[in-house]
Amino acid sequence: MSKTLRTKVSRVFLSMLENCSNLLIILAIFDISMEISEDMVIYKNRKEKSPKISVTRRLEEGANESKLDIFVHTGSHVDAPYHVLENGKKIDEMPLDRFMGKAIVIDFTKVKESITKKDLINSSIKIQKYDIVLLKTKNQLEKDFDFNFVYLEKTGAEYLVSKKIKAVGIDSLGIERNQPNHITHNILAENSIPIFEGLDLSKVKQGKYFFHGLPLKIMNGDASPVRAVLVSHR
């Protein structure tokens, strides 16, 4: 093969490879959502905030129909900046690409208290710009609410902002435990970063995925319950 031809062929190959690397083949869908039921785990065990599911019509009357009464911060859900900032974006005002895209699950199951900047820097999987970063911890969502859940500490939130991530998620019903002035929420909200809480990461491993967790389009909403999934691809 002549040198000119070789250059030509390899240029075409390269451009095809570049295209392919931006593309996805779906191999599997992992459901990382909590089931919505009347006896699901509720933040700080406030049972008065449990969802209500009422059957409003039965098949013999025409069709099975029901109604869902739900606090928007229940189960797997996403917080909009307006949750903690009066002038923050509401859930129906957020650009949709914040809720879907390249994601990394980082294994912090050995962390006992909180995830700090140091933990994030030292993680074996590196955070890149526009990543949706999901923090897998020792938290468990099936059992009674754990008041000592592992949380994202202030310096961790600041570090994620500096990396220009799209969104963050965690496998507890809150992302900060009892830090003064919801500092983690505020740092993220001020940078328009949606916060996913109540994600069930127990069955997914550290790695790269494609994430989907679109909120309902609730007018003036401060949050929304979501069905969140991870799609593995190559």
Add this chain to the structure above:
Amino acid sequence: MSKTLRTKVSRVFLSMLENCSNLLIILAIFDISMEISEDMVIYKNRKEKSPKISVTRRLEEGANESKLDIFVHTGSHVDAPYHVLENGKKIDEMPLDRFMGKAIVIDFTKVKESITKKDLINSSIKIQKYDIVLLKTKNQLEKDFDFNFVYLEKTGAEYLVSKKIKAVGIDSLGIERNQPNHITHNILAENSIPIFEGLDLSKVKQGKYFFHGLPLKIMNGDASPVRAVLVSHR
């Protein structure tokens, strides 16, 4: 270039092309969801079924928080087979790939009454196995409920089943008007085909897309409100 080399190169090219054709590059996200608000359009104008959005906490008390009370067949939503079949799958039992994947929007805006088998066969965009088929009609979702909305007629439902589609969607709050025994719903439900209703297709053109409309994981649910999007790709 020798013949052997040419064959080799073209084989590699071909296999790369095959890979690419299964892949996606996201170009744009189209939101095809109705906004959830207390004064949104409700099926058959049954205002007692309007959603309620209650503010339960304000920022000065710690954070903006709210509650959503919603009939699950409100706005953009998806029906599970259990809606019309006692032994049909419930919304939390459906495989998730039914709610995401290759989709086609077919323009039926010239149809006056109902979409039949004949209309579907004659459409300029062809329906393929595993497609999510979205029916764009002259229905309008912003205005008062139109009791004479364009619907999917029995023979149309049967035809879609025969084509082995994944799911179907329409831009009215119902998919059948007043056919006896919910025949369209039944035909689709018996074949485990989810039915998306209340999709706002007014701003998307006929064509091929990638669709996402995952339901909330509501225990024993007969339906779920959804945030539905179309992603255009190449």
